[in-house]
Amino acid sequence: MFRRDYLMNMIEQMTEAVGQILQLKKELKHQEALLVIDEFLDKRFGISGKLIRSLSDKDLMAVLTTNGVIETDKIQAIAVTLKQESDLHAETGNDDASFVSGLKALQLFMRLSLVDAEPTITNPSKEAEELLERFKTYELPSYTKQLQAEWHEGEGQYDRAEDVLYELMEDGVTTSEELEAFYRRLLFCEDGKLEAGGLPREEVEHGLHALVSK
Incomplete structure (x- = not known):
């Protein structure tokens, strides 16, 4: 009340x-x-x-x-x-x-x-x-981009989260280990959810393989 x-x-x-x-x-x-x-x-x-x-x-x-x-x-x-x-x-x-x-x-x-x-x-x-x-x-601050990546993932916008994480990794802000952890979290998602998020399972697996095989 x-x-x-x-x-x-x-x-x-x-x-x-x-x-x-x-x-x-x-x-x-x-x-x-x-x-x-x-x-x-x-x-x-x-x-x-x-x-x-x-x-x-x-x-x-x-x-x-x-x-x-x-x-x-x-x-x-x-x-x-x-x-x-x-x-x-x-x-x-x-x-x-x-x-x-x-x-x-x-x-x-x-x-x-x-x-x-x-x-x-x-x-x-x-x-x-x-x-x-x-x-x-605008070029958003790195801090904001990190929050943005987390937000995109929470919203199920996995392709957009991936894009931001790669930007951050290229800028030296995010490590490959953090990107790898992102992909591994997505492996637990259902196929339909990954498809809806713009990042099908095969793309997640390909991204993960590309990171761990370096």
Whole structure:
């Protein structure tokens, strides 16, 4: 009962804030909209907006974990807000700031998806996919790529996970042993799941053989 009331209150405040932001965007009052975001981040989550922006996505998840329970509703709200902030910066031509906010939102959405967060405010997987598409021309940081590979695997997008892992290995970030472990995990999957993930069993076996035979 308490959680339902808390969640309804959060959704109501989130809806109100997003409504304000969209109206200000429509009126081309982008700076005012950014101030709404600053105020929302400062007042709603029990930690300051400055801290939210300075913490890594992993550390932010840890801070918003109580007695082992991740406060996924709050994290979804934060990620949605940062995505809105990214949109605003993009519309004013501030691509660097847009990327920073969008990247943090992307990382949070992927982590939410990996912990199977209930989509109470938004669908983390769909949001992550949208942001990846938006940033497809950018060179993502290695840390984000590692999270992306894990997320693709969790989503059953095995061919995309493989592509990212090879990129990381070429960059010297991921070892061949980690790629080998990926292939060996896939060997436990059903054939239909591998086919749906774009990496049929014969391709998994071929990839594994190519690694271990070097």
